[in-house]
Amino acid sequence: MTPTDRRGALRAGAATALAGALATACGTEPRPEPRPQSPAPAPAAAPAPRHYPGRPTEIASGPRERPRVALTFHGQGDPALARALLDRAERHGARLTVLAVGAWLDQHPEMARRILDGGHDLGNHTQRHIDIGAMSEADAHAEIAACARRLRRLTGSIGTWFRPSRTQHAAPAVQRAAARAGYPHVLSYDVDSLDFTSPGPAAVVANVTGRIRNGSVVSLHLGYADTVAALPLLLADLDRRGLSAVTTTELLT
Template sequence: MNGWPHSKLSRALLAGLVGLAAGAGLAFLEPLRLPWGLALSPAALPLVLYVALCFAAPFFPVWSFFLPIVTRGPRERPAVALTFDDGPDPRVTPALLDLLARYGARAAFFVVGRNAEAHPEVMARIRAAGHEVGNHSLSHDPILMLRSARLLQSEIAACQAILQRQGVTALAFRPPVGITNPRLPPVLERLGLGCVCFSCRPLDFGNRRVAGLAAKVLGSVAPGDVVLLHDVMPGTGVTVEDWLSEIEKILVGLQARGLKPVALSQLIGRPLMVASGAVDGAGAPVARPAAEGA
């Protein structure tokens, strides 16, 4: 759907089937002797491993355990994608757009629905500058994946509706804090969204840790990486200028390494959004012929 992978036979299901088969195969072995006179059937070991996998998998999107998750592009091309999450923020995002324009860099903005709704003029600037927009849920609840399937659906659908009112149909969802769960795949499939995370994460904790941000990114970035950054107000003691200076160091460092920041859709070879119409300066759709935005 929309060029994004959706799979009925997830790795979680495959791992469960393999675990069942392994358990059946081990059922005939003698029980393992444990301390304190306890015994454990070897058939239980695959089950224990599977449960451990299920608890760990939400935090490791690169495993694509519950659903296919795109985390990076091909390593062969000298390109990366910069992604900015949690905005837009009128105190931060416009200055970032100016900086990106100076370096000719394109980026993807995984926006929070409530912020997009509150700042349509910033959304319009993001789009007018040729950047891409993705869905990052309505309110960025950090424990969204522990909520009910109904709330998960409404959080993603509400953000989608806000973006559509602003003339954008997002085709990609990034889960808050990058955590997934088994309830996410059917929700994304219903809404026509693919799941995209990241492969280079400098752990800026939503701009609460800006010191050394550029060094962390440049110390680990590789061709094909999707870099996770945030366009929100920096934490206490750090100015927007300090943060912008770190982003500029990243842009300069990437240039020095011959790594071009390209559109995320270009890097991963999948469409990120469709623009259903142009928007005016206030972010409201205006009557013009529909155009592809990715």
């Protein structure tokens, strides 16, 4: 290196050191180069519906000889309440089944991934959550298929289960419409929490614990503060009884 080059290098080093000192004195550090962002994770994949030989088209409960139950949630409402409920279930080690309304997924598409990433079942609860029992078979099929398209677009699958809207039991026409849409079974329940009436957390727990037993499928709802508050109490009661809260798929396999 020539004397001229050496003097230039020393001046450049001094300038860099001075800039650093000034930045420190002024309370600001030179900003580091931004790191390249990692590519977005792949969309969560939902399992497809399954046929359970020997089970009726409408399933309301699982095997009674095993200490397992399925807590199933009609899926719509404030996503903040839904996330709070999922967080509480996961802290307890419980896995749920969420039957999502298609219009809700249109508004909150991120919830499909949130549900699946928590290890829960995700299914279909019609597109608009209106009285499917009052529809023609063709209109019922359109409602089911519309929600199925949302689920497929978001997860790669039409979802694991179908539950009719505004009714506990599916009429034969609704069962046929569901089968045409790709759902071999309709998911009903044998325990109703009545949480949608907002009776208070203690009443929600009492409504469930008064009837629950091995193999029960429980009807609950996202979007209700009483349900969020009741869930830890309900799960604690299940623990005392030796009952595990599992997905409906796990309940039946």
